Amino acid sequence: MSWTDERIEQLKKMWEGGATASQIADELGGVSRNAVIGKAHRLGLKARPSPVKAGDKAEKPKSAKKKASPAPKPAAKAEPQKPTPQASPAPSPAPAAAEPKAAPSEPAPQPEQKPAEEQPRIVSVGPGGFLRQGPGDQQAPIPPAPPRRLVPAKPSPEIADKTSLLDLNDRICRWPMGHPGEPDFHFCGEKVNPGFPYCVEHCGRAFQAQLPRGARRPPPPLPFGGPRVR
DNA sequence: CCCTGATTCGC
DNA sequence: GCGAATCAGG
16 A cells, blocks of 8 residues: 555544554554554654653663664764763752752642543544544533424324424433434433433443443444434 | 554665 | 564553
8 A cells, every 4th residue: 555645644634633553554454553653753743642752761772683783883873872971860969959849749830620631532533534532532412413304393193102302301311213304203212311311221322431442343323423323 | 461652774 | 765673661
């Protein structure tokens, strides 16, 4: 596979959207995670939370490479080694005047209130490259898709005992059955799971625990998300 | 072990 | 330019 404009664009979008290289890779298809990362770097977009980037360690010349670097290059690369002979990991006790106390407990001037709350994290990306969030990232339950057309003026016998839009209230499940506009479109109507807009069963559909990375294949069926949900 | 991104380097 | 191999942290 080659990097066409479309693929590059999607790579950028997803990368900046926060998707992982693996996700990007298997969404694009035909490329490996490494290819994605490599391409991303070549494109100049990097600087994303990397597990390895946190602490900048000193070099480790001890274990030589197994395969790739057979030739010891004494001067192949200009080592940015500082002439300053500092090898001790302990911070120099010099800055005593500036900071009288650098206690581990900072006043933390940041008015952070809810660190647990963060921006919706992109969990996966749909076929068109649109960014899809994880179920756990959904804040308030989004009102289930406003129907284009309201209930039929003349209720047919079929839906006479079904839960129509007008029957919705805080206590009954708002899970849509069928599709808006269809003659038999109605809502679940069960008693809600307290605190949720849906009944217990449909809560199970609407709110799914964050699955382990391995089993994130089938996107959670959401109301109006797919072909049919019943 | 799994995951992650970063880097290197032969192609 | 590409990406497998490798590294290194979580």
